[in-house]
Amino acid sequence: MASETSGYDYIVVGAGSAGCVLAARLSEDAGTRVLLLEAGSREPLPAVATPRAWPTLTGSSMDWGDHTVVLDGIGRTEAWPRGRGLGGSSAINALAFVRGHRASHDAWVTAGAQGWGYDDLLPYFRRTENVKGGDPAVRGRNGPVSVWTSTSPHPLSQAAMDAARQVGHPIAADANSGLEEGFGWTELTVVDGKRQSAADAYLLPVLDRPNLDLVTDALVHRLVVDGGRCTGVQYSVGTRMVTAECGTEVVVAAGTVGTPQLLMLSGIGPQDHLRELGIDVVADLPGVGANLHDHPMTTVIYHSMQPLPPFLANGGAEVKGTVRSGPGAPWPDLQLFCAVVPMRTATLPGPEPGAGYTIAVSLMAPFSRGSVRLATAQAGAASVIDPRYYTDSRDLDAMAAGLRAARELGTAQAFDAWRGEEAQPGIDVQDDDALRGYLRRSLRSYHHYAGTCRIGVDDGAVVDTDLRVRGVEGLRVVDASVMPSPISANTNATVYAIAERAVDLLRS
Template sequence: MSKGSPVPAPDGRRSADIVVVGAGTAGSVLAARLTEDPEVRVILLEAGPDERSERIDTTWTWPALQKTDVDWDYETVVQAGTGHAHAVPRGRAVGGTGTTNAMAFLRGVPEDFDTWAYLGCTGWDYASVLPYFQRSEDAPHGDARWRGRGGPLHPRPSVNLHPLSQAYLAAAAELGYPSGGDLNGPAPRGAAAHDLMIHDGVRESTAGAYLAPARKRPNLTVIADAEVQRLLFDANRCTGVRARIDGETVTISATREVVLAAGAIGTPLLLLRSGIGPADDLEAAGVPVMRNVPGVGRDLQDHIILAGLTMHADEEIGPAQANLGEVTMLLHSEPGRASIDLQIVFIHVPFANPWQTVPKHGYTFGIGHMRPHSRGTVTLGADGQAIIDFRYLHDEEDLRALVAGVRVALALSETEAFAPYRSASHPLVGTSDAQIAAFVRGAVQSYGHASGSCRMGSDAAAVVDPRLRMKGVAGLRIADASVMPAIVSTNTNAATVMIAEKAADLIRFG
């Protein structure tokens, strides 16, 4: 549960200098970094439980955490491009999605962040954010020009790879792809055992690496099972939040500012419930408009990963280990692209959507499209809940790239490296693009990388400025994946840590 007790303000309400909403990947970093200054009082609020348990620590059982009490159990509306509603995995616990995800730790490519700067986010180019990536980690296996030393996180690749993971790397080399490089270096390409957030054999999240050591500080209060209902204002200034704690509605005030770190679904949802967002949407949901901010809940992005491309094996090939997906490949979907747009993660067990049929024994090629063109929305329903529409495959370019990714995966599956494990060729081998496209539409799954719904920028449609300050509202910032102006081209956890590290400096230094 919580450590310490909130500091009462003169009128009996709970108060701190800074109130951080959401103790997930970003919020845990923020609370730890801000309270390094003993003069700064921080209250960190988390809707979910404060849990460290075997089910969270065990590294290969993470799929079983979805749709439990540590998951928000979000779901999209039925997607026109797929014909299905899709689960949107979001962690609901101290540590957030870092307690429930697949533990991949990949930064993205330099072009991702240079694009942010090009889009008007001054100070977010690769050279400017690299020190924050480095500050977050202890990665002695990497080149010190690019990787960190002595930071809180311990990203490492698996050392003793599963036999099938070894076969995957051999298959990639057989087809001429680069192999063995650091996929968190300055030019990540090809196949490698990528960094995982596994330390001493158990899951490592920012709740453990950053927040746990900070919780002994008297200027930090962590309150779990505290669901924030809305933001509070005095004119155009955010002054605190209203939360439900232990069955009681409580006001928690912030003398300096409130920082939202509730994620790309939770953050826009809280803004909308508080009357900040597109005026027409708010009025339709019956919410009084506090400030018309058309960009809230817009530009929602996610990576698609295809499930169900599973190859049949006659028997189980070794026990599950690590995070089930120790190796991956970053590549282009077509020649001439300036940057990667595909990720093929190898999963050494069957992995599928509930509506797909796969062999009992086998291994899966998970094809991720990492530069989606489709954009969606988070809106507010009349019941106050989130309506999530990623518009998966709305843009035909996304479908084209995924078809290309399936073809690469099928070629990998047919290599000599996989011959000892291949019972038969996959039925899609030798089929047309139209047949593969039909498979793609039925194989779509959320990669769990929601972002962009409160994007940062200097243009009129941006929700926060490059210092992460909410436009038109004083005393309010956002520091989570929702501010990404364009989703990074790898898993989003490492970039979210970086955002929080930089946000702490932006808050500390004005």
């Protein structure tokens, strides 16, 4: 390959949610040169703009197309879609903009992430968002991300809200304040009927800045580390190899899978694993790729007694609710929502789209932890992803409680006009053993991967509380991989806030 060299103040690897924030904010200073590298295409697929088309993006050119290993106790792999292209996963996800309960953020501080609790992140949540309504003390008014709730909710969504009231769940005045439990209308990243990705909100409006360079279709091969300091990156575009030099800092924002993969390819990670693959060890950090956590999901599926009207937004989940699996739960550790389609794994029978609907439940505080490891030392190769779902029995106990809560919601009077036979798990699945068996058969990922480069102060932490990679100067990580423990919500809104706070840390 031909090679060339260029110099920047900051290099950001990955134009996902965090990368778009970083590039836009850091380039506000006209005297600062910023390079943003993205492995995907500059041009999104047409389906990105249409909220209800998001399921078609899984497996597309805008998805890395990852799968887990064969899951222990489940016996199959699980698809792990993640965004590839401008906006990253914010361009292919289901558009939910959801904040976690404050207690799940404060748990980060308990885990050693001082300065990353709810009160610390609140100004950055507010800086991110443009919200109409809500308490201005906790909600933003002028941020780049405009959020929307459906003004004409699907009749099943209205039924879900009514059912929540009927079975005694609290109705939150603002489910995104981080201060309430219960059910509320879901905020979605939709503007004038179209998806607003991180690229739409942050990056595209500033791409004409002369101090900001965006390179797409750029596969980053490794970070360049010289004398214990990260001085740049090597990447290729087609057959052209480029060494980009950085005078201030390199920021890796490649996501929960991509970030530990790049660190390990660069010799930063667990030394035994790196040596097995013939990679020279730059920094022995055993926590790289460890602490992987995701929100597992299961579903209760009903046949519909009448034809289901078409949906206009994101296919349901216009109402979400948080509940506790039991009195010992540290925060609302279960999320429930109603989807207009029958969400089932391909291995289970059930109604086809248009003939059934779903009450979904996901565990927001799983104890199980997995890992991301390299399969080869080749850049761009798929990683070995092992989430180890349900390997901690407490997760099965909580999810069994969640199934019962989903059934209670689904059998409320508000659904009487819609509810036909229970297709999954089926009325014969009642006792604890049967419920646990169904949980394994029906497992789905909620695609909320996090934790593989966690913040902390112990030997297993990858970054310190300023997001600096331990043992390597001039290198930070800014994305969902730094989350020490799960949050009680979809992850995208929190990634925006992490990135906004990271900008202040980089400037300080």
